[in-house]
Amino acid sequence: TQLLEQSPQFLSIQEGENLTVYCNSSSVFSSLQWYRQEPGEGPVLLVTVVTGGEVKKLKRLTFQFGDARKDSSLHITAAQPGDTGLYLCAGDPGTASKLTFGTGTRLQVTL
Amino acid sequence: NAGVMQNPRHLVRRRGQEARLRCSPMKGHSHVYWYRQLPEEGLKFMVYLQKENIIDESGMPKERFSAEFPKEGPSILRIQQVVRGDSAAYFCASSPALAGLNTQYFGPGTRLTVL
Numbered sequence: 551t552q553l554l555e556q557s558p559q560f561l562s563i564q565e566g567e568n569l570t571v572y573c574n575s576s577s578v579f580s581s582l583q584w585y586r587q588e589p590g591e592g593p594v595l596l597v598t599v600v601t602g603g604e605v606k607k608l609k610r611l612t613f614q615f616g617d618a619r620k621d622s623s624l625h626i627t628a629a630q631p632g633d634t635g636l637y638l639c640a641g642d643p644g645t646a647s648k649l650t651f652g653t654g655t656r657l658q659v660t661l
Numbered sequence: 662n663a664g665v666m667q668n669p670r671h672l673v674r675r676r677g678q679e680a681r682l683r684c685s686p687m688k689g690h691s692h693v694y695w696y697r698q699l700p701e702e703g704l705k706f707m708v709y710l711q712k713e714n715i716i717d718e719s720g721m722p723k724e725r726f727s728a729e730f731p732k733e734g735p736s737i738l739r740i741q742q743v744v745r746g747d748s749a750a751y752f753c754a755s756s757p758a759l760a761g762l763n764t765q766y767f768g769p770g771t772r773l774t775v776l
Contacts, residue, residue: 644763
């Protein structure tokens with residue numbers, strides 16, 4: 551069974567601070583997706599990373615896929631209250647089937 | 662370009678009743694996935710379907726749960742004789758049939774409450 555561990559589980563920071571969320575596994579994934587989920591809503595896709603070592607930027611968010619395609623990180627620069635939410639990583643084993651979701655990181659950004 | 666649609670958004674059932682959850686994938690997507698999210702937990706895969714076929718149901722409970730994706734119409738997740746433990750948010754996701762990439766787009770979910 552493939553498992554994805556995210557850390558930290560909870561993070562409460564002030565506006566303007568930087569933060570990094572980690573997503574780790576002992577398994578290799580064909581691709582990895584990051585989602586943000588707000589209360590009462592479905593996960594919203596942020597990015598898909600495919601190539602080992604790949605770095606993608608989405609405004610203040612930087613996503614990195616590990617060289618061995620077993621881990622990933624999400625870095626947020628100058629966090630804003632609008633970044634508050636549950637961040638989920640999800641790994642695709644490459645069989646066009648189910649995603650394995652991480653345990654989630656709940657981020658709260660306060661003024 | 663409408664996203665994944667699910668209805669109802671909220672569903673209340675009494676123990677022993679049936680729950681039917683509907684999912685319309687994004688236009689052009691032929692792969693549908695159902696996931697369940699229990700309170701304060703991550704999403705757990707239930708079933709993967711293509712039109713008229715169940716591809717992977719390894720995450721589905723063996724009893725009371727069934728899913729279909731007919732040639733015409735939405736995908737349906739059916740829970741018979743619901744119990745309190747079935748209370749959860751059920752999410753549907755869809756993806757296009759692109760080889761080598763499995764990006765999934767999620768609907769807003771159906772929140773099932775069993776009284």
